[in-house]
Amino acid sequence: xxxxxxxxxxxxxxxxxxxxxxxxxxxxxxxxxxxxxxxxxxxxxxxxxxxxxxxxxxxxxxxxxxxxxxxxxxxxxxxxxxxxxxxxxxxxxxxxxxxxxxxxxxxxxxxxxxxxxxxxxxxxxxxxxxxxxxxxxxxxxxxxxxxxxxxxxxx
Numbered sequence: 001x002x003x004x005x006x007x008x009x010x011x012x013x014x015x016x017x018x019x020x021x022x023x024x025x026x027x028x029x030x031x032x033x034x035x036x037x038x039x040x041x042x043x044x045x046x047x048x049x050x051x052x053x054x055x056x057x058x059x060x061x062x063x064x065x066x067x068x069x070x071x072x073x074x075x076x077x078x079x080x081x082x083x084x085x086x087x088x089x090x091x092x093x094x095x096x097x098x099x100x101x102x103x104x105x106x107x108x109x110x111x112x113x114x115x116x117x118x119x120x121x122x123x124x125x126x127x128x129x130x131x132x133x134x135x136x137x138x139x140x141x142x143x144x145x146x147x148x149x150x151x152x153x154x155x
Contacts, residue, residue, distance in 0.1 A: 005069045006088055006108030006121070008076045015110075019066045022059060030056050069110055076107065083154050086129045088121045093153040094129070101152055106130075125149070 007015070030052060037049035076089035086092050088106050095101040104119045106129070112120040119126045125147075128140040134154055140147045 003072070005073045005110050006076055007069070007073045007110060008089070008107060011107065011111040012070070012073065012075070015066050015070060019063065019070070022063050022066070026059055030059060085131055085133045086151065086154055087131070091155040092129055092151060094125075094149040094151055096147055096149050103153075 033052040034049070034056065037043075037046055037052050040046055040048065043049050083090075086106065088108070091103060091105045093101050093103045104117055104125070106121045106126050107118045109120040109122050112118055112123065114123075121127060121130060124142050125140050128138045129149070129151065132138050132151055134151050137148055137150045140149060
């Protein structure tokens with residue numbers, strides 16, 4: 001059974017585009033590589049063939065993974081959000097002590113990209129922020145110890 005996947009509209013479009021690329025150009029390229037490797041003859045000691053078969057396994061696995069996500073998603077609808085507390089799809093500005101405020105967009109794990117401000121609602125910070133409101137301080141347990149974040153803004 002596949003778990004529910006939380007995706008934004010942007011995330012759905014990215015997955016659909018990746019799936020189209022994998023099923024089209026990527027499969028075609030891999031097919032050419034396999035054909036060329038097979039034409040070399042003895043497959044038992046053919047590194048090109050072994051690598052192409054390995055790549056094929058990864059490609060087909062990713063296709064199955066994306067297809068499963070696109071069958072079991074719940075869309076994160078920013079328009080239907082309640083801005084009184086943090087929930088999936090919220091953009092939250094937090095501050096730890098005197099550090100500069102940081103802003104994060106809470107998304108599903110499939111779209112998490114911390115470098116670009118998108119954190120999973122299942123991450124330590126994301127899960128700690130859920131259901132809290134502006135002005136509250138939340139304690140986040142991380143591998144490096146406990147952190148205290150004050151919620152400054154929820155959009």
